[in-house]
Amino acid sequence: MDQSVENKKYAPIGVFDSGVGGLTVAREIMRQLPRERIIYFGDTARVPYGSKSRETIIRYSRQIIHFLESKGVKAIVVACNTASAFALEEIRPEMKMPIIGVVKPGARVAAGLTRNGRIGVIGTEGTVGSHIYTEMIHRHNPQAEVLGKACPLFVPLVEEGWLKDPVTIEVAKRYLSSFQESDIDTLILGCTHYPLLRSMIHEIMGEQVNLVNPAYETAQGLKRLLEQHDLVNDGQEAREPMYQFYVSDAAEKFKNFANSILPCEIEKARLIHIEE
């Protein structure tokens, strides 16, 4: 057997996001693929991505992918809806290794789940304005009607820690009211912060609406992708450390947030200057 292919299996998976949101994706990978190592990068110096332009997001994503490549990763997960929407298709042809975003897996599942063909998508301005979910859903279900709604206050509310707060409930009701009349039966949580508001959104939307969490679907998609490329870590060669975290700013704050949502305790997040 080719030694280099064999070694590649033990390489880590690169996961990146604009900040802490992508940790909900890393968490799913840890749960579903417990033998895989992860190198996570959070672009906390330039967060948020949701209000920035396509060109800027592509430039930032390229810088981060080069950094992850320099760390020897075997595959890359774009754990940010805005970067998946704006940068993934642009960058994929330049890549030598498998890369997966969060949009396609979520779109595929939503397209299959809906019974009445009416799907809602909530996300940042960038993600919703890109209409990428509509495009991806139509590949699987061309008849589906897709209704988008940007929810720019959800990210700062989550980062403020007001997860079950009356203010957040009021904001959520306001944002989600546009779906009340449109009779959707499936709603995509199209931003990696939103799974942290899942139970609140479920209560507002009611039992009859399926909530799709792309983080879960992305970990499933990653598993298939690693199998296709014969890159699954079979765990025969245990290597430390399992999980490494890099950020472009405010490492201590990142660490505290990470420790509040990850299943494992992280010891440190390393600071790097991604622009250079």
Place this chain on the structure above:
Amino acid sequence: MDQSVENKKYAPIGVFDSGVGGLTVAREIMRQLPRERIIYFGDTARVPYGSKSRETIIRYSRQIIHFLESKGVKAIVVACNTASAFALEEIRPEMKMPIIGVVKPGARVAAGLTRNGRIGVIGTEGTVGSHIYTEMIHRHNPQAEVLGKACPLFVPLVEEGWLKDPVTIEVAKRYLSSFQESDIDTLILGCTHYPLLRSMIHEIMGEQVNLVNPAYETAQGLKRLLEQHDLVNDGQEAREPMYQFYVSDAAEKFKNFANSILPCEIEKARLIHIEE
């Protein structure tokens, strides 16, 4: 008379902020110094600054100041509380031209206005956590008690346009409640977005509390600084354009916001890559 000094008078003033907030400062300069030209830079690709670290803010501020110097400005206004708090004292010794921030002018006025010696400061996490207002107030009034409160949701609420919204009122009441028991008589609006919430904050705090808007005081301070350095534009040589705007991202969105709060119509905002 020295020709180069004379020419310098007609040079523009460089004004910068993390994004659109500093436009409230630019607006005051336009009102109080209508003969001065302005080159404004909004770092919209890396907004917000309020949650970022001191080191990052210093690095970003240096990049922007180099850009403004390359445009031939005669003085610089740091129209961002976080950058004033973290970067101004660090960068001033490196500068050949006058530079002024928004913290000192606001602190000076608040120190003089208070009757009971109890002053509140609201701002971003960065500004409040730096205790820079306390330090500056104590230079003028060493006995004053200064109480800070970070209000991280105010900026996204302003940028969402929910200026007189019940949600914003509820958030403001929550943030400001910490001042109810402490009997302050003066409150500094320590973030350039906050003057846009001024009437709401006034209503919650009541008549007995003076609101200090550092944008106004900064324009006054700039006027004195230009006089000291013999740099006042006497308007004898009219030069176009009066006002120029540069941003690091999303120029169209910036232009629309600017046109909603500035006294003059701006035609365009130019996009530049500030990192390079």
